[in-house]
Amino acid sequence: MKLAVVVQRYGLDINGGAELHARYVAEHLARHAEVRVLTTCARDYVTWRNEFPHGTEQINGIPVERLPVARLREAFDFARHSTQVFTRTHSLQDELEWLDSEGPYSPLLLSRVTQVQHEVDFLLLFSIRYHHAYHAARLAAPKAVLVPTAEREPSIGMAIFPPVFRSVRALMYNSEEERALIEHRAGNHVAPGVVVGIGSDVPDDVSAVRARHTFELDGPFIVYVGRIDVNKGVPDLFSHFIRYLSSGRDLTLVLIGKAVVDIPPHPRIRHLGFISDRDKFDVIAASEALVMPSYFESLSMVALEAWALARPVVANAHCDVLVGQCLRSGGGLYYRDADEFAGVLDTILDNPSLADGLGARGQAFYRSHYSWPVIERTYIDMLSRLSSEPPPPVEAQPGWLARHRRVQPPAEDVLAAIPAGPARPERIQVRP
Secondary structure (H helix, E strand, O other), rough: OOEEEEEEOOOOOOOOOOHHHHHHHHHHHHHOOEEEEEEEEEOOOOOOOOOOOOOEEEEOOEEEEHHHHHHEOOOHHHHHHHHHHHHHEEOOOHHHHHHHHHEEOOOHHHHHHHHOOOOOOEEEEEEOOOOHHHHHHHHHHHHHEEOOOOOOOOOOOOOOOHHHHHHHHEEOOOOHHHHHHHHHOOOOOOOOOOOOOOOOOOOOOHHHHHHHHOOOHHHHHHEEEOOOOOOHHHHHHHHHHHHHOOOOOOOEEEEEEOOOOOOOOOOOOEEEEEEOEEEEHHHHOOOOOEOOOOOOOOOOHHHHHHHHHOOOOOOOOOOOOOHHOOOOOOOOEOOOOOOHHHHHHHHHHHHHHHHHHHHHHHHHHHHHHOOOHHHHHHHHHHHHHHHHHOOOOOOOOOOHHHHHHHOEEOHHHHHHHHOOOOOOHHHHOOOO
């Protein structure tokens, strides 16, 4: 079997989100199929500036072909288009222009997708809100397997996406919440799909002692791993944590990742920056808990990594996916505000046996659902199934007049009408 993974950015130094997800999937499916990657020359998702050279290189044994981005994302332009489609009645053309503004805008990448679709059995497309994934799904629908990594945020309310969900060959979901969101948005007439998520390459020699020695970590600490960004809820985390310290508790907040917002100059907040994977896993293993303050996730890879290491997770209760994962795993607690944040931390710090029990249940959940043999088999089974089935009909693109009629409701209003809440275990239904 021949596969092409198509993703917005790709590289060993891009260590989070859908991009790391795509690399892990590419590398693990390479054990079962011939895999190549198509991506852009961008390293930075904010500007899409071309930083990698145009051409092909080998990364961990996989050929990675990079195509240049034709225009940078301009913050004011993107904000203007977002206001139009998220808060006002608008047209399909407005949504397509939002997608152009969002990027990464790479006609050469889409041209390569058109060519490569005739050379492979399937294309795995990451992630639906980006320009390349939407247009690649339209260009190569009979061979497109979409990994949407969709979150409960306004773009999912745009009208351009449901036809894609109905026309691709299959959808590989990250969580039950993502599946419910997309099925509702597409009117439940979606392509075949399965919740598969993503595993992690946890090393065998993880050492909490080594982390404390390497980074001089004394005393109890909680850890956050990821972009230190407004979109990840980190400013709220800073506020809650500093307020929590006023009670006199002995606790440090350790941050791992690139800082996009200012970090308070507080002696109990430690920023380790970008560190190696080995060091990251060591620090998580040494922590009292991993904290996930994000409001929007399709699946938290780092929460799964914490559970793989038998550490509990403290999650933002405003994120349905995180709450759902905590409920299904029994591996985490969640908070809605600063008072609940303090209560959850007190519970974990004052009850070590409870914290260990949460971590143990999370580890069992990870091994049952997110170990690599389970994930690889789910992908291979789906691709084998699709190989023996005819592709569904592709919904035609609306004509010029239909695209320009301003009759689409604000995307935020559409999102608000979609039922919210975690998919509790007893409510999950198995669908083909």
